Amino acid sequence: MKTLTNFSYVLLFITVLILELLIGIFSEFSDLEILPFLILLFYISTKNFSNAYIFAFFFSGIYYDLFYTSNYFGSTSAKFLLIGIVINFINNKLNDNLYNEFLVFFVAVAIYKFEIIIYSFSINELRIILLISVINYFLFKLINITLKRDVFKKSI
Amino acid sequence: MYQESQKRRNYIIYILFIFLSGAVFLVDLFSEKKFSNLISDNTDFLFPVSQEAISLFDSVELNFLKNKNDLINENARLKNEVIELRKLKLVNEGLVKEISANNELIKNVDLDNIIYYKSTILIRNTEEEYLISGGRNINLNKNDLILNEEGFVVGYIVKVFDDHSLINTIINSEFSIPGIDQYGNQYLVTSNKKELLINSIYIEEINLNIDYVFTDVVFDQIGKFPIVRLSNEDVSSANNKISAVVNIDYNFSFDSNIYIVKEK
Numbered sequence: 001m002k003t004l005t006n007f008s009y010v011l012l013f014i015t016v017l018i019l020e021l022l023i024g025i026f027s028e029f030s031d032l033e034i035l036p037f038l039i040l041l042f043y044i045s046t047k048n049f050s051n052a053y054i055f056a057f058f059f060s061g062i063y064y065d066l067f068y069t070s071n072y073f074g075s076t077s078a079k080f081l082l083i084g085i086v087i088n089f090i091n092n093k094l095n096d097n098l099y100n101e102f103l104v105f106f107v108a109v110a111i112y113k114f115e116i117i118i119y120s121f122s123i124n125e126l127r128i129i130l131l132i133s134v135i136n137y138f139l140f141k142l143i144n145i146t147l148k149r150d151v152f153k154k155s156i
Numbered sequence: 157m158y159q160e161s162q163k164r165r166n167y168i169i170y171i172l173f174i175f176l177s178g179a180v181f182l183v184d185l186f187s188e189k190k191f192s193n194l195i196s197d198n199t200d201f202l203f204p205v206s207q208e209a210i211s212l213f214d215s216v217e218l219n220f221l222k223n224k225n226d227l228i229n230e231n232a233r234l235k236n237e238v239i240e241l242r243k244l245k246l247v248n249e250g251l252v253k254e255i256s257a258n259n260e261l262i263k264n265v266d267l268d269n270i271i272y273y274k275s276t277i278l279i280r281n282t283e284e285e286y287l288i289s290g291g292r293n294i295n296l297n298k299n300d301l302i303l304n305e306e307g308f309v310v311g312y313i314v315k316v317f318d319d320h321s322l323i324n325t326i327i328n329s330e331f332s333i334p335g336i337d338q339y340g341n342q343y344l345v346t347s348n349k350k351e352l353l354i355n356s357i358y359i360e361e362i363n364l365n366i367d368y369v370f371t372d373v374v375f376d377q378i379g380k381f382p383i384v385r386l387s388n389e390d391v392s393s394a395n396n397k398i399s400a401v402v403n404i405d406y407n408f409s410f411d412s413n414i415y416i417v418k419e420k
Contacts, residue, residue: 073192074180119329
């Protein structure tokens with residue numbers, strides 16, 4: 001049963017990762033990207049952090065390295081796992097409010113896009129990362145509210 | 157207390173997996189990517205995006221949004237287009253002159269020995285690299301050149317899969333390609349995503365009247381293909397070095413006509 005659960009998490013992560021890449025087709029390579037996979041990583045790291053997702057983090061990174069980049073094997077897995085730990089750690093240290101949560105999300109986007117920051121850092125890139133953070137944080141809140149809503153508890 | 161120790165245990169396991177990723181990374185590094193290539197070659201069927209699927213996305217038209225206002229706008233647009241076409245006629249005359257000027261450039265390329273494979277962009281990854289159609293199925297190799305519809309080099313292949321390839325393009329900051337001008341001066345052309353940076357690496361003759369920087373067989377490239385045109389750009393010379401900065405005005409999209417150049 002546990003193996004099946006782990007496998008389903010791996011499948012979920014990889015599906016969302018592919019979805020994120022396919023969304024790029026509709027956006028015609030705009031700089032302002034929608035990153036559902038990052039939203040998933042952030043959601044797991046802040047709301048549901050546990051060992052159950054470790055294989056999903058690891059294998060989604062391996063899958064990405066295999067087919068979508070020229071990176072060395074394992075580098076994206078390390079990045080995803082690092083996002084998980086760092087985001088969970090910072091989130092636990094900060095008070096639970098909107099500004100702090102956005103700050104943590106911004107850090108997550110910065111780690112997720114660290115190649116761009118390292119190779120071509122500029123104010124314009126920083127502005128794009130900030131805009132990506134705003135758009136995706138809004139989507140995260142939207143998904144979060146939808147997931148939180150318990151229809152059975154609602155009074156009619 | 158229990159929660160704290162559980163959290164710590166989670167962190168430790170995550171860190172152990174980061175080390176595992178590091179170990180896999182080192183194996184791949186020391187095997188010069190043979191390890192990852194072996195796995196990706198045997199599991200290529202797991203790549204879900206194909207050229208047919210992309211064409212399908214491209215052909216989808218949202219006709220249901222059309223209404224009367226759209227038709228009025230369309231009518232006005234067509235009228236403007238007629239005016240634009242008249243202007244284009246004048247531009248065309250200028251281009252005819254330019255074609256004759258480019259004939260010299262075309263003469264340098266041995267077309268008989270070369271095959272052009274038309275390719276399409278499949279996906280852009282998070283590092284802003286592009287995956288294009290065509291891979292081992294058409295005998296592509298690492299460093300094969302990618303040309304745009306004007307024949308300029310816009311990228312080169314960095315990784316080849318069964319039916320798709322990963323390319324490094326002029327809008328990647330890792331883009332780096334050697335080139336040569338008509339005087340035999342050699343250059344390294346790099347990119348900062350917005351501009352191409354051309355810096356000389358070997359000088360044969362200081363002459364700033366450079367028309368194009370080409371690829372060349374001396375760099376193990378297939379032949380002479382223009383990388384950048386310098387005839388209308390500011391080229392500077394200092395300390396026995398020639399350099400120039402050229403704005404990149406090429407955008408990649410799913411409609412981009414790109415060609416992979418191969419030797420017959």
